[in-house]
Amino acid sequence: AQKITQTQPGMFVQEKEAVTLDCTYDTSDQSYGLFWYKQPSSGEMIFLIYQGSYDEQNATEGRYSLNFQKARKSANLVISASQLGDSAMYFCAMIMDSSYKLIFGSGTRLLVRP
Amino acid sequence: DTGVSQDPRHKITKRGQNVTFRCDPISEHNRLYWYRQTLGQGPEFLTYFQNEAQLEKSRLLSDRFSAERPKGSFSTLEIQRTEQGDSAMYLCASSLATSGSADTQYFGPGTRLTVL
Numbered sequence: 001a002q003k004i005t006q007t008q009p010g011m012f013v014q015e016k017e018a019v020t021l022d023c024t025y026d027t028s029d030q031s032y033g034l035f036w037y038k039q040p041s042s043g044e045m046i047f048l049i050y051q052g053s054y055d056e057q058n059a060t061e062g063r064y065s066l067n068f069q070k071a072r073k074s075a076n077l078v079i080s081a082s083q084l085g086d087s088a089m090y091f092c093a094m095i096m097d098s099s100y101k102l103i104f105g106s107g108t109r110l111l112v113r114p
Numbered sequence: 115d116t117g118v119s120q121d122p123r124h125k126i127t128k129r130g131q132n133v134t135f136r137c138d139p140i141s142e143h144n145r146l147y148w149y150r151q152t153l154g155q156g157p158e159f160l161t162y163f164q165n166e167a168q169l170e171k172s173r174l175l176s177d178r179f180s181a182e183r184p185k186g187s188f189s190t191l192e193i194q195r196t197e198q199g200d201s202a203m204y205l206c207a208s209s210l211a212t213s214g215s216a217d218t219q220y221f222g223p224g225t226r227l228t229v230l
Contacts, residue, residue, distance in 0.1 A: 042223065043203060107155075
């Protein structure tokens with residue numbers, strides 16, 4: 001069965017520093033995609049970054065990068081130069097190419113300290 | 115480019131009542147999804163539409179739940195005879211079918227349901 005594991009329920013980071021949020025996944029499929037979403041207290045899920053299983057380069061989007069290690073089945077999110085507005089829940093999610101549903105982890109709450 | 119919208123944003127109802135939620139996807143998106151999120155958890159998939167066809171339903175979607183997308187644009191999710199366990203955030207997402215990679219699903223603000 002497919003599963004996403006986020007082992008950090010909560011994280012603190014100092015403003016302007018970098019932070020890594022962990023995500024490991026479990027699937028026997030060869031073709032899949034990995035996503036990170038941000039959920040502020042308002043509730044909306046905001047798409048941050050995507051990595052396909054066949055992509056050789058790690059995905060980057062502005063201050064966000066995805067550290068994809070396929071052999072370890074990990075897809076960690078790195079946020080550089082943290083800002084106060086980065087304080088939110090962060091969810092890692094996976095989708096199989098054979099399906100349409102996103103499978104989410106339980107999330108990590110990030111708090112950026114001034 | 116407007117995003118996904120959902121209405122209402124909040125709904126409080128008494129146990130046993132019926133409720134209906136609406137989702138308007140991004141205009142050119144042909145795929146629409148419903149998810150449910152309970153406190154402290156990630157969203158869980160409920161159902162998926164491609165245009166007006168409902169192509170996948172989760173086992174979470176009991177016979178009290180029904181979803182429609184009659185003209186392939188907006189969608190409604192109805193819960194009949196609500197129970198306290200239905201209290202959750204109901205999230206709608208939409209995407210544009212692409213070839214060669216997974217669609218990116220864009221989410222709406224959600225409808226928070228409280229069943230008393």
